[in-house]
Amino acid sequence: xxxxxxxxxxxxxxxxxxxxxxxxxxxxxxxxxxxxxxxxxxxxxxxxxxxxxxxxxxxxxxxxxxxxxxxxxxxxxxxxxxxxxxxxxxxxxxxxxxxxxxxxxxxxxxxxxxxxxxxxxxxxxxxxxxxxxxxxxxxxxxxxxxxxxxxxxxxxxxxxxxxxxxxxxxxxxxxxxxxxxxxxxxxxxxxxxxxxxxxxxxxxxxxxxxxxxxxxxxxxxxxxxxxxxxxxxxxxxxxxxxxxxxxxxxxxxxxxxxxxxxxxxxxxxxxxxxxxxxxxxxxxxxxxxxxxxxxxxxxxx
Numbered sequence: 054x055x056x057x058x059x060x061x062x063x064x065x066x067x068x069x070x071x072x073x074x075x076x077x078x079x080x081x082x083x084x085x086x087x088x089x090x091x092x093x094x095x096x097x098x099x100x101x102x103x104x105x106x107x108x109x110x111x112x113x114x115x116x117x118x119x120x121x122x123x124x125x126x127x128x129x130x131x132x133x134x135x136x137x138x139x140x141x142x143x144x145x146x147x148x149x150x151x152x153x154x155x156x157x158x159x160x161x162x163x164x165x166x167x168x169x170x171x172x173x174x175x176x177x178x179x180x181x182x183x184x185x186x187x188x189x190x191x192x193x194x195x196x197x198x199x200x201x202x203x204x205x206x207x208x209x210x211x212x213x214x215x216x217x218x219x220x221x222x223x224x225x226x227x228x229x230x231x232x233x234x235x236x237x238x239x240x241x242x243x244x245x246x247x248x249x250x251x252x253x254x255x256x257x258x259x260x261x262x263x264x265x266x267x268x269x270x271x272x273x274x275x276x277x278x279x280x281x282x283x284x285x286x287x288x289x290x291x292x293x294x295x296x297x298x299x300x301x302x303x304x305x306x307x308x309x310x311x312x313x314x315x316x317x318x319x320x321x322x323x324x325x326x327x328x329x330x331x332x333x334x335x336x337x338x339x340x341x342x343x344x345x346x347x348x349x350x351x352x353x354x
Contacts (some may be wrong), residue, residue, distance in 0.1 A: 054080065054081055054082075054097065054150070054210075054304075054305075054306045055291050055303075055304065055305045055306075056083065056160070056288050056290050056291060056303075057190065057260065057261055057262065057288065057289045057291065057302065057303045057304070058076055058085075058261065058283065058286070058287070058288045058289075058302050058304065058306055059073050059163065059261045059262040059264075059265045059266075059286070059287060060075070060076065060265065060284075060286035060287075060315070061265050061266055061269050061284070061285060061301065062074060062269075062283070062284035062285075063269055063273060063282065063283045063284070064282055065220060065242060065273055065276065065279045065280030065281050065282050065283055066276070066277070066278045066279050066281075066324075067092075067280075067281060067282055070098070070284075071089065071090030071092070071097035071098040071100065071101055071153075072088070072089050072090070072240045072242070072281060072283075073087070073088045073090070073101040073102050073104070073105045073284075074085070074086065074087040074088070074105065074238065074284050074285070075105055075109065075286070075314065075315040075316035076232045076285045076288075076312055076314070076316075076317070076321065077109050077112050077113065077312070077313065077314035077316060078306055078311075078312075078313060078314075079116045079118040079119070079306070079312050080118040080306045080307065080311055081116075081118040081119045081161055081162070081306070082112075082118060082119045082120055083159070083160045083161065083288070083306075084108065084109065084112045084116075084118045084157070084158070084159055084160065085157070085158040085160075085236070085238055085286055085288060086104075086105045086108045086109065086155070086156065086157045086158075086238070086286075086316070087105070087155075087156045087173050087238040087240065087284060087285075087286055088100070088101035088102075088104040088105050088152045088153045088154060088155045088156070088173065088214075089101060089153060089168070089171070089172075089173050089240040089241065089242075089282070089284070090136070090151065090152070090153045090170075091151075091152040091154070091210075091213055091215075093295060094148060094149055094150070094151060094152045094201050094215070095147065095151055096151040097151055097152065097153060098150055098233060099128075099141065100138050100150075100151030100153035100214065100215050101137050101153040103134060103137050103141060103151075104134040104138070104153050104155045104214055105316055106138075106157075106288055106316060106317070107130060107133050107134040108134065108138070108155075108157055108316075109169065109314050109316035110131045111126065111129065111130055112126070112159075113312055113314065114285065116161075116312075119161045119162065119213050120159060120161060121293035123159050123161065123166045123227070124166070124224060126159065127157060127159065127166065127167070127168035127224050129212070130155075130157055131155065131168060131170055131220055131222050134155060134176070134214055134216065135214045135215065135219070135220050136153055138152070138153070138214055138215040139148060139215065142215070150215045150216070151215050152213045152214060152215035153171070153213060153214050153215060154169075154170060154171025154173040154210075154213055154240075154241075155168075155169065155170045155171065155213070155214055156168070156171075156173040156175050156238045157167040158175060158236055158238060159277075160230065160236075160288075160290070162298060163229055163230055164227040164228060164229050164230065165177065165227070165228050165230055165234075165290075166224070166225055166226070166227045166228070166238070167187070167224070167225045168223065168224045168225070169187045169190075169210065169222060169223060169224055170190060170212060170213060170214060170220050170221065170223075170245075170345075171189070171210050171213045171214075171223035172189035172190060172191050172241050173238065173239065173240050173241065174187050174189070174211055174238070174239055174241075174244050175187045175231035175236065175237070175238050176235075176236065176237045176239070176249075176253070176256065177228065177234065177235070177236050178234070178235045178236075178253050178256045178257055179220060179231060179233070179234050179235075180233075180235075180354055181253065181254070181257040182253070182255075182257075183249060183253045184228075184234075185225070185228065186249065187223065187225075188223070188225075189210075189241075190210055190211055190212045190213075190221060190222075191209060191210050191211070192209050192210075192211055192325075193229070193256075195222075196244065206257055210262065212335055215318055215319070230290045231290070232290065232291055233289065233290065233291065234289070234290045235256045235257070235261060235264075235287060235288070235289050235290075236287065236288050236290070237256060237261075237264075237265075237285055237286070237287035237288075238285065238286050238287070239253070239268075239283075239284065239285040240281070240282060240283065240284040240285070242272060242280060242281030242282050242283035242284065243268060243269065243272045243283050243284070245272075245276075245281070246271070246272040246273075246275040246276045246280070246283075247268065247271055247272055247275065252268060253266050255267055255271075256287065260289065261287040261288060261289045262302075264287060265285050265286070265287050265342060268285060269283050269284075269285060274341070278329060289341040
């Protein structure tokens, strides 16, 4: 299994970065995940961190070396991550639980399948065309789908993880990938500033190691000082060979049994033995430091 991947997150004009992203892979399967902690509620970065760690731990535990049922995995990630966030808030007697969006992509056996909840988007681009894009769980997108022209605040979502109601989410059908296909997960800080045509054009004509920083920088410039957090993780599927291995991260999982992840999982336990607050904060600090170092290396290059 061969693919190239690149990820980047910038704080923008916000006081903190509440976005989280990462990826993990075994010999025969890979996972890409992104979460955007929601402003207006406490500790959005904690909700986002819990969500991506839940996905990574479940993937590590269940992908041996493929997931036996991708659909069941995607459904269970939402349920379990939501439950972990709610329990986190309950144990601290929080009046309002942290909340987050979540987007998850699984690729195995040459096919991609994804789940999303909220307005973090997933794009699939092939041969300079937008093959698929998730539809936001927002009142604006819902009204547009119904043909209504009544203006609605695009930031208002009707579902997310951590809310009192059970989250609503969509799970895609499996799509067979072709060599050169690009898949990108991004927070609304990116797509709200850039239209789909621009996103597709950049993804189509650049390596992901160039496309991701280019899109992030374009979104930051366009939004200016009021920019939201801007985060993206993208992969290019290359079934035949990996090109330009010195640019970004080109991965060939080979034939050995392996598991690798950019998401910290060693201190995370699901179920009743949930990681404590210090472990969450330590994990968030480590992820932020990784993001900072990646951004610094890219700016120096």
